[in-house]
Amino acid sequence: MNLEYSAEYQEFREEVRRFLAQHWSAEDAARQPDADGMAAYAGAAGVDERATAFRLAAIARGYLYRHVPRRYGGGEQPPDPLKATIIAEEFRRARAPHEMVGQGPSMLVPTLLEHGTEAQKERFVRDTLLGKVRWCQGYSEPGAGSDLASLRTRAALEGDSWVVNGQKIWTSGARASDWMFALVRTELDRPKHDGISYLLIDMKTPGIEVRPLRQMTGDADFNEVFFDNARVPAENIVGKRGQGWVVSRSTLKHERALIGGSHLTRRTFDGLVMLAKALQAHGRPAIEDPVVRGRLVELEARLLANEYQGHRLLTMSARGEEPGLAGMVMKLASTSLGYDIAKLAMDVVGDRALLAPGEAEAPAMGMFGTAYMWSLGVLIAGGAANIQRNIIAERGLGLPRDARK
Amino acid sequence: MDFGLSPDQVLLKDTIRRWLEAECPTARVRAVMESESGHDPRLWEGLAELGVPGLQVPAAHGGSGLELLDAALVAEELGWGCTPGPFLACALATAALNASGHAEAAARWLPAIARGRAIVTLALGEEGGEWDAARVATRAHGGALGGRKPLVPYAAVADAILVAAHDDDGPGLWLVERGARGLAVTPLDGTDMTRRVAAVELDGAPATKIAAGRAAIDRARDAGLVLLAADAYGGARRCLDMTVKYALTREQFGQPIGAFQAVKHQLADLAADLEPALALWWYAAHAHDHVRERAERHAAIAKAHLTDLYDRTTRVTTELHGGIGFTWEYDLHLWFRRAVFDRAFLGEAAYHRQRAADLAGW
Numbered sequence: 142m143n144l145e146y147s148a149e150y151q152e153f154r155e156e157v158r159r160f161l162a163q164h165w166s167a168e169d170a171a172r173q174p175d176a177d178g179m180a181a182y183a184g185a186a187g188v189d190e191r192a193t194a195f196r197l198a199a200i201a202r203g204y205l206y207r208h209v210p211r212r213y214g215g216g217e218q219p220p221d222p223l224k225a226t227i228i229a230e231e232f233r234r235a236r237a238p239h240e241m242v243g244q245g246p247s248m249l250v251p252t253l254l255e256h257g258t259e260a261q262k263e264r265f266v267r268d269t270l271l272g273k274v275r276w277c278q279g280y281s282e283p284g285a286g287s288d289l290a291s292l293r294t295r296a297a298l299e300g301d302s303w304v305v306n307g308q309k310i311w312t313s314g315a316r317a318s319d320w321m322f323a324l325v326r327t328e329l330d331r332p333k334h335d336g337i338s339y340l341l342i343d344m345k346t347p348g349i350e351v352r353p354l355r356q357m358t359g360d361a362d363f364n365e366v367f368f369d370n371a372r373v374p375a376e377n378i379v380g381k382r383g384q385g386w387v388v389s390r391s392t393l394k395h396e397r398a399l400i401g402g403s404h405l406t407r408r409t410f411d412g413l414v415m416l417a418k419a420l421q422a423h424g425r426p427a428i429e430d431p432v433v434r435g436r437l438v439e440l441e442a443r444l445l446a447n448e449y450q451g452h453r454l455l456t457m458s459a460r461g462e463e464p465g466l467a468g469m470v471m472k473l474a475s476t477s478l479g480y481d482i483a484k485l486a487m488d489v490v491g492d493r494a495l496l497a498p499g500e501a502e503a504p505a506m507g508m509f510g511t512a513y514m515w516s517l518g519v520l521i522a523g524g525a526a527n528i529q530r531n532i533i534a535e536r537g538l539g540l541p542r543d544a545r546k
Numbered sequence: 547m548d549f550g551l552s553p554d555q556v557l558l559k560d561t562i563r564r565w566l567e568a569e570c571p572t573a574r575v576r577a578v579m580e581s582e583s584g585h586d587p588r589l590w591e592g593l594a595e596l597g598v599p600g601l602q603v604p605a606a607h608g609g610s611g612l613e614l615l616d617a618a619l620v621a622e623e624l625g626w627g628c629t630p631g632p633f634l635a636c637a638l639a640t641a642a643l644n645a646s647g648h649a650e651a652a653a654r655w656l657p658a659i660a661r662g663r664a665i666v667t668l669a670l671g672e673e674g675g676e677w678d679a680a681r682v683a684t685r686a687h688g689g690a691l692g693g694r695k696p697l698v699p700y701a702a703v704a705d706a707i708l709v710a711a712h713d714d715d716g717p718g719l720w721l722v723e724r725g726a727r728g729l730a731v732t733p734l735d736g737t738d739m740t741r742r743v744a745a746v747e748l749d750g751a752p753a754t755k756i757a758a759g760r761a762a763i764d765r766a767r768d769a770g771l772v773l774l775a776a777d778a779y780g781g782a783r784r785c786l787d788m789t790v791k792y793a794l795t796r797e798q799f800g801q802p803i804g805a806f807q808a809v810k811h812q813l814a815d816l817a818a819d820l821e822p823a824l825a826l827w828w829y830a831a832h833a834h835d836h837v838r839e840r841a842e843r844h845a846a847i848a849k850a851h852l853t854d855l856y857d858r859t860t861r862v863t864t865e866l867h868g869g870i871g872f873t874w875e876y877d878l879h880l881w882f883r884r885a886v887f888d889r890a891f892l893g894e895a896a897y898h899r900q901r902a903a904d905l906a907g908w
C-alpha cells in the first residue's frame with residue numbers, strides 16, 4: 142500500500158498544472174459556473190466559446206475524453222485510471238471545464254462507440270462531447286419505471302421512417318435538449334426485452350410535445366414527452382431491431398458510475414460542518430452539541446469509507462482486477478449517505494427549516510432544504526435503492542433472482 | 547498510488563485463513579472457550595510458528611517487524627475464524643513496548659512474545675468506563691503500584707502486565723511480573739468467551755517504570771482500536787457469508803428464504819455498508835505507520851464505525867436465521883458475543899466519536 146504517486150505520475154501532474162496555468166486563468170475560473178451544482182445534473186449547464194476553446198485544447202493534449210478516438214473528437218489515450226484521476230483533481234482545483242456533464246457525453250457516447258454505425262459516430266460524437274448537441278434520455282414511462290422492459294411507446298417502420306407513438310416521463314432536461322436517445326417497442330410479437338429498439342430522435346420532429354413536470358423542490362427539471370405519429374428516419378436506430386435492451390445496458394452502467402462519485406458528498410459534508418459551526422442552537426453553536434458531534438463523526442466515517450473505497454476501486458482498475466461486489470454497492474452506499482447527511486443538516490437548521498429555499502432569511506438561502514429534497518431524487522434516479530439492493534443481492538451475493546414476468 | 551494489498555500481504559492472509567480452517571474450526575473454538583483459562587497453549591504455539599505474535603516485533607528481537615496493516619490483516623482472519631486466544635493482548639503489549647523506548651524491557655519480553663513463550667498484556671481501562679491515560683486512578687509510589695484494573699485481557703495467564711498509571715510526574719507505563727507480591731488476578735466470566743478478561747488488583751505491587759508520559763499508552767490504544775476494527779470486519783464478513791449460504795439452502799413456503807426480497811434487501815444493506823468499511827480500516831492501519839498526523843483520529847473513527855457495523859451484522863444475521871440462530875448449538879452466537887467485546891473494549895463507539903470530534907477541532 143502506497144498512497145504516494147510515483148515520479149512518473151508526479152511529473153504528469155506537473156504537466157497538467159502547467160497546461161492549466163497556460164490555458165485557464167484565474168479570471169476564467171471566476172466566470173465558470175459551478176460544475177458540481179445541482180443544475181448540472183439536469184443538463185442545464187451552459188456552454189460558452191471560451192470553455193469550448195479550452196476543451197478543444199485539453200482534448201488535443203489527451204486530457205479529456207480519453208476513451209474516445211481522435212477521429213470522433215476524443216483525446217484517445219490508453220486507459221490509465223491514475224492519470225484520469227489526476228486530471229480530474231487538477232481540473233477541479235483550477236475550476237476548469239472538465240468533460241461535459243450530462244447524459245449525452247456520459248451515456249450516449251459510450252453507447253454509440255460500442256454499437257453505433259460509422260455515420261452515427263461521425264455525425265454525433267464530436268458535437269456531443271463539446272456540448273453543441275445536447276441529449277435527453279427517453280427510457281422511463283408512466284407504466285415502466287423500475288420494470289423498464291415493460292415499456293409501451295411504439296415505433297412502427299413505415300417506408301423509410303419509424304413512426305413513434307406513446308409517452309416518456311421523468312425526462313431530465315428535455316426542453317434544453319436537441320436530441321433524445323430512446324427505448325421504444327418495435328417488435329410486438331416478441332417478449333418484453335426482445336421487442337425493444339434504441340432510437341435517436343430529433344426533438345424538433347413534428348408530433349413531439351414536451352410538458353414540464355414540476356418536482357417537489359418547486360423547480361421543473363423533469364418533463365413528460367408525448368409522441369403523436371412522430372416520424373424518425375429509419376437509419377436513426379442504434380444496433381439492430383429488437384436489440385435495444387442490450388444496447389442500453391452499457392449506458393445505464395455509465396450512469397451509475399456518474400451518480401456514485403464521492404466528491405459531491407464531501408462538499409455537502411464540509412458544508413454541513415460549516416453550517417453547524419455557524420448556527421446557534423439553544424445558546425451555543427450547534428457543533429458543540431454532543432449529539433450533533435457524534436452524528437457528524439458517524440457520517441464522516443461513511444464518507445471516508447466511500448472515499449478510500451474510491452482509492453481501492455481505482456487501484457483495482459489500474460491493476461486490471463474486476464471490482465465485483467465492491468463496485469456494485471457504491472451507488473447505494475453514496476446515495477444513502479447523502480440522504481443521511483441532508484437529514485442531519487435539516488436537524489442542525491432546526492426551526493429555520495420552516496423557511497423555504499430561496500428565502501433570504503433562511504440559512505445559506507435554504508440550500509440545505511433543497512439538498513434534503515434532492516437527496517431523495519438521487520436515491521431514486523438511475524436505478525432506485527431497492528433495485529440496487531436486488532442487484533447487490535443477486536449479482537453480488539448470489540441470491541436467487543426475484544420472480545419476474 | 548496503490549491502495550491495495552501486496553502479494554505478500556495476500557499470501558499472509560491466505561496462509562492464516564487456510565491454517566485456521568484446518569486447525570481451528572468452530573469445534574476447537576468451542577473447546578477452548580469452554581476450557582477454564584480460555585487459552586490453548588498448543589493453538590498459540592501453532593500461531594507462533596506462523597509468526598503471528600511476532601508480526602510487529604522488530605526483527606532485532608526475533609519478530610518480522612511488519613506494520614500495523616499486516617497485523618490488522620491477521621486480526622481480520624482471526625475475527626473471521628472467531629479464533630480464541632491472547633492475540634489482541636499481546637499485540638497491545640507489543641505496541642506499548644515498541645513505543646516505550648525502554649530497551650531493557652523490550653529485549654527481555656519482545657523475543658519471548660514473538661516465539662509464543664510469553665504472554666504480556668496491557669492494563670489500561672478502569673472503573674467508570676475510563677480509557678483515557680490522563681484520567682486513570684492507579685498510582686505509582688516508590689516503585690510500587692496501587693489500584694484496580696477491572697477488565698484486562700488474558701491477565702490470568704499473563705507472564706507480565708503493562709499498567710497505565712500515574713506518579714508525581716503524570717501518566718506513564720509500568721511493568722509488573724506474574725507472581726509479584728501485591729498482585730491479585732481474578733478471572734471473570736466474559737460475554738465473549740474467545741477473549742478472556744480478568745480483574746487485576748494492585749496493592750503495593752513492585753513495578754518497573756518503562757515509559758513516562760501518555761504517548762506509548764496512546765500509541766498502543768490506537769493500534770488496538772485498528773485491530774478491533776479489523777477483527778470486527780472479519781467477523782462481520784463471516785456472519786454475512788454464513789447467512790447467505792443459509793438463505794440459499796433453508797426453504798420455507800416452497801422456496802429458499804434467500805429468494806424473498808425482505809431477506810435479500812437486509813443482506814444487501816449489510817454488504818453495502820461492509821464493503822466500503824474495509825477501505826476505512828485499511829486506511830486507518832496504513833495511517834498508523836505512514837500518516838501519523840491522521841493516525842489517532844482515524845483509529846477512533848474506524849473502531850467506532852466497524853464495531854457498530856459488526857454489532858448490527860450479528861443482530862440482523864441472527865434474526866435472519868430464525869430459531870436456529872438463537873440456539874447454543876448453532877455457531878452464530880460465537881461471533882455475536884465477539885462483537886460485544888469489540889464494541890466495548892477500549893471504550894464504546896460514542897466515546898470514540900466524541901474524541902474524533904475533539905481531534906477535528908470542532
